[in-house]
Amino acid sequence: MKAAVATAVNGPWEVREVPKPEAGPGQVLVKMRASGVCFTDVHETLGHIPGPFPRILGHEPVGEVVAVGAGVTSRKVGDRVGVGWVQATCGRCEWCLREKKNFCASQQATGIQLQGGHAEFMPMYADATMLIPDALSFEQAAPIFCAGYTVWSGLRWAKPQPHERVAVLGIGGLGHLAVQYAKAAGFETIAISHSPDKDKFIRELGADEIVRDGKGLAAAGGADIILSTTNSTKAMNDSVQGLRPDGRLVTMGADADPVSVPLMDLIGRRVQVIGSSQNGREYLYEALDYAAKGKVKVIAEVYKLDEARKAYERVAEGKVRFRAVLAI
Numbered sequence: 001m002k003a004a005v006a007t008a009v010n011g012p013w014e015v016r017e018v019p020k021p022e023a024g025p026g027q028v029l030v031k032m033r034a035s036g037v038c039f040t041d042v043h044e045t046l047g048h049i050p051g052p053f054p055r056i057l058g059h060e061p062v063g064e065v066v067a068v069g070a071g072v073t074s075r076k077v078g079d080r081v082g083v084g085w086v087q088a089t090c091g092r093c094e095w096c097l098r099e100k101k102n103f104c105a106s107q108q109a110t111g112i113q114l115q116g117g118h119a120e121f122m123p124m125y126a127d128a129t130m131l132i133p134d135a136l137s138f139e140q141a142a143p144i145f146c147a148g149y150t151v152w153s154g155l156r157w158a159k160p161q162p163h164e165r166v167a168v169l170g171i172g173g174l175g176h177l178a179v180q181y182a183k184a185a186g187f188e189t190i191a192i193s194h195s196p197d198k199d200k201f202i203r204e205l206g207a208d209e210i211v212r213d214g215k216g217l218a219a220a221g222g223a224d225i226i227l228s229t230t231n232s233t234k235a236m237n238d239s240v241q242g243l244r245p246d247g248r249l250v251t252m253g254a255d256a257d258p259v260s261v262p263l264m265d266l267i268g269r270r271v272q273v274i275g276s277s278q279n280g281r282e283y284l285y286e287a288l289d290y291a292a293k294g295k296v297k298v299i300a301e302v303y304k305l306d307e308a309r310k311a312y313e314r315v316a317e318g319k320v321r322f323r324a325v326l327a328i
Helices: 039-045 138-145 147-157 175-184 196-205 214-219 233-242 263-268 281-292 305-316
Strands: 002-006 013-017 027-037 061-068 080-083 086-088 121-125 129-131 165-169 188-192 209-211 223-228 243-251 272-275 300-304 323-327
Touching (some): 002 305, 013 305, 027 138, 039 305, 080 121, 080 138, 086 121, 138 281, 138 300, 138 323, 147 223, 147 281, 165 233, 175 188, 175 196, 175 281, 188 214, 188 233, 209 214, 214 233, 233 243, 300 305, 305 323
Parallel strands (some): 165 223, 188 209, 223 243, 243 272
Antiparallel strands (some): 002 013, 027 121, 027 323, 061 080, 080 129
């Protein structure tokens, strides 16, 4: 089969012929239809996330089940499925027993210990897969398995209450989805964007208001929840001044610099900083459901598998608007 292979640390991606995998015990074999290229793929290629090379990346994989391995009863040939980051764990540690499998030290992750989705076929652990609603295309579904899942999990993890206001920091690959999810859930939504040229587009996403920074957010009445999708720690730190008392900053973007919150904000205004990734299968189900109902739409550039290297380079250079998807 064909696959886009990350050849070495900081090496180029190459489309190669590799052996076709089979469905092992507890797995299904999926004919890939689409696979999202995420900035995490860049971190992996650069060696920021440990893993073997060469390897096939891609943790936003969707397709159709074409074979079922031994012991699988929950999936059948023809099912439209995708899978998230964590596919299998030890099942024995404290975190597995408490249903917090993303903390298991022995987890098997898509695109790291396990083959990713940038290929014609991919084995997936059946119980980790999620059925894709019939109304949702593969190209729209793929980015939901990381980007959409991540931002919706972040909002849910912040435990939003009726009448609270949600702000989204950074309107890019994650942020353009976060605005839509916040509006779909019925919250007044404010976009924090440094780019006036995006204002018309941001309004079309559903934002009720647009501000430029934390000071502007405070002047607009503040927010109870800030979904931080930016990779800029400086922007995260700045946004805190726009949080209302008991406000929550939910961080989903990654940067090497530490987040810094003044102690008087933590104590006097009871501000919270919450780290978030993919926090539970129910949130993935909800994220897909919103997209299937047309309340959330992924803005993506679509490439063929043979164009994987081009797609990767555009993501790495920050030129993609707003997600990149390989149609396979």
